[in-house]
Amino acid sequence: MINKNFIYILLAVIVAVGILLLDTTVPLGVADSILYIILVPIAFFTKNKKFIYISAIAGTLLTVTGIFLSPPGGEIWQVITNRSLTLFAIWVIAILCLLERGQSEKMKAIHADLEKNIQKRTVDLNKSNTELEKESAYVQLHKDVAIAANEKIELQDTLKVCLSKICAHANWPVGHVYLVPNQTSNWLEPAKIWFLENPSRFDTFRKISEATPFGPGMGLPGRVLVSKQPEWIIDVTKDTNFPRAKVAENIGVKAGFAFPLLIGKKVVGVMEFFSVEAEEPNRDLMKVMAEVGIQLGRAVERQWAEEDIQNSNERLRRLYQRLEMIREEERTRIAREVHDELAQILSTLKLELSLLDKKMTDDKSSLRTDTQMMLLLVNNTIQTVKRIAMDLRPPILDDLGLHEAIQWQGREFEKRTGINFISEVGFGNIELDIERSTAIFRIFQETLTNILRHAKAKNINVLMHQEDAMVTVKIKDDGIGITSDQISDNKSLGILGMRERARAWKGDVNIQGTHDQGTTVTINIQRN
Ligand SMILES: Nc1ncnc2c1ncn2[C@@H]1O[C@H](COP(=O)(O)OP(=O)(O)O)[C@@H](O)[C@H]1O
Ligand SMILES: [Mg+2]
Structure with missing residues (x-):
């Protein structure tokens, strides 16, 4: 593309030559030199101060040169006045043009400055928008986990929901849980709780993981068990302490991170996540996961408390049933003894008394009344004893x-x-x-x-x-x-x-x- 300035300069040169030619043919008395002022406005269009100066100087030189090149004519004072007025006009216009140019350059600078500021602000705004979005995604994740952790559902389901939420958030395809089997244990048993975006792809890894418990310091979960905080491995296949990578050629995962489920200072479980690419640690994610681990620890704690209650209820129930059984056995035994032994003795006593009573048929003394009373008493006692035995355990039932x-x-x-x-x-x-x-x-x-x-x-x-x-x-x-x-x-x-x-x-x-x-x-x- 042809430079615009060049066109204006060319135009100015042609105009200058044209006026000069005119000037050299028109006698000096005619005020044709005034035409030189046109050069300045033309230079003004170049938007370059330098050309305004040049045009003004060129105009000045041509005006002066014209005096010598024009054919004579008119009075000398007229010639000098004409030429002086031309010079005056050239420089007034030049100064005006220069002022205007200066002003618009200043405006341009301000404008450029403003533009730069706006751009910077936009960049800042975009950055803080992204930060905000990231932040609110974390808050949402936190909220989701808190809801799942407090829902009255089985611990397994709580953990499953959390795995899938975290995997979706981090865009990682594998999530898995380890739990310590009881409150005193310091080993992590692999739970069969997974999130797998593509189960067949990670089948080998799942099988190896489900067969590998971890003690303190062993592998990624074992490291978390000791440090009690989130841990990150950029590439597990290159890590010296990742036993699972040594079992199979290609376990299908690369980057891994894990965080503890905590009750106070005790690690009661570990959640681990894997991606198929090597990845640098994401500190923000790790920070949020540390808090999620505390939330989930509470869910584990609640599950343990429920199990405790259930166990002690079950023990109480068994104890009650055993006591009732013993009571029943005791009753049966006492009933039998009362019936067989006591009633037997009383029957013998009754027999003896009736014999004695018979022997005393002729006896008129009060002794006979006594034996008869005793007989009655023994009879009643036999009835009572039988009733007691019956109440204790009716033989009819057996x-x-x-x-x-x-x-x-x-x-x-x-x-x-x-x-x-x-x-x-x-x-x-x-x-x-x-x-x-x-x-x-x-x-x-x-x-x-x-x-x-x-x-x-x-x-x-x-x-x-x-x-x-x-x-x-x-x-x-x-x-x-x-x-x-x-x-x-x-x-x-x-x-x-x-x-x-x-x-x-x-x-x-x-x-x-x-x-x-x-x-x-x-x-x-x-x-x-
Ligand atoms: N057949 C019934 N008719 C009306 N009220 C009853 C009946 N059986 C039990 N109840 C009520 O239920 C309560 C609890 O019974 P229970 O557990 O056997 O305790 P207890 O007999 O020692 O009071 C009784 O106190 C009584 O108010
Ligand atoms: Mg009762």
């Missing part, structure tokens, strides 16, 4: 089974309390072993005791039936009705005991009450 035992107990209850006992038969023979029968029988007895103590009932209805794997006994009274608060009250130890007994045999006790319409207790026990 001899004739649950159905008969319940019938018998119901009739006894009716005799003792005046509450009507109706039993609905039609359930066929109940086939149940002695332990399960005993459990149902004891729950039934506790139910009767409750009816007597609390229900103010007039009638009791008992229904028993057996369905495939389950035996059900339903006891319905027509009393005041139990409330749901009473059923679930922690102080209702009788009901709790009933439930625990049933539970020992994979069964349950269901209680329902309606105000002023009575209570129904349903006992379900698995037959085996």
Whole structure:
């Protein structure tokens, strides 16, 4: 492209030559030299101060030279005045042009400055925007992890959710968890909890990892176990302390980072992540992960606490069941001894006394009345002893089974309390072993005791039936009705005991009450 300045200069030269030619033909008296001022505006268009000076100087020289080259004419004072006015005009215009040029250059400089500032600001703004985006992505990740860690879901699921969130955030395809098996252990067991973007691609790595536990200092997880902070390996295949890389030729991963799950100062697990490319440590990510590790530590802590509670509940339950079993055995033993030994002795005593009584048929003294009184007493005692033995453990339960035992107990209850006992038969023979029968029988007895103590009932209805794997006994009274608060009250130890007994045999006790319409207790026990 032709330089614009060149065109203006060329134009100026042509104009200058043209005017000079004109000047040399027109006589001196004519004020044609004024035309030289045109050179200055032309130079002004070059936007270069230097050319304004040059044009003004050229104009000046040509004006002066013209005096000598023009044909003579006019008065000398006219000639001098004309030429002086020309020079004056040339320089006034030149000065004006120079001022204007200076001004616009200043403006240009200010403009350029402004432009530069704006550009710098834009760059800064973009930078802080990116920072902000990064920051808010971290905040979101933090939030996601906190939500997952506090949700009432299994620890496994919490960890899975977190793995996938972190992998998505860092854009890494592999995430895996190690957990210490218990509170005292200092070894990391590989959990089968993974995030794998492409499971078949990382199959070898997964298999090796799942077979490799880590102790303190061993491999990436072991390093985290010791340092208790995030660790980063730029390329695991070149790392001297990465045992898994030595097992297989190509494990498919390169960069790795891991961070601890912490409860206080104890590492209870490690999360590790891998990418397929070697990568420099990302300090921001590591910082955020350190905090995520504390959040997840809490989830582990909660899981442990829940396991503790469950274990101690289970122990208590077993203890209760064992105590009940021992109590039942004791009752059976005492019942047998009372019945067999004590009742036997009393029967012998009774026999002896009747013999003595017979021998004294003619005796008129008060001795005879005494023996008869003793006989009566012994008789009553025998009844009492038998009743005690019966109460302790009705032999009918062992001899004739649950159905008969319940019938018998119901009739006894009716005799003792005046509450009507109706039993609905039609359930066929109940086939149940002695332990399960005993459990149902004891729950039934506790139910009767409750009816007597609390229900103010007039009638009791008992229904028993057996369905495939389950035996059900339903006891319905027509009393005041139990409330749901009473059923679930922690102080209702009788009901709790009933439930625990049933539970020992994979069964349950269901209680329902309606105000002023009575209570129904349903006992379900698995037959085996
Ligand atoms: N058949 C019933 N009718 C009405 N209320 C009942 C009945 N059985 C139990 N309850 C209520 O349930 C409560 C808890 O019963 P339970 O656990 O056996 O404790 P306890 O008999 O020692 O009070 C009783 O205090 C009573 O208020
Ligand atoms: Mg009770």
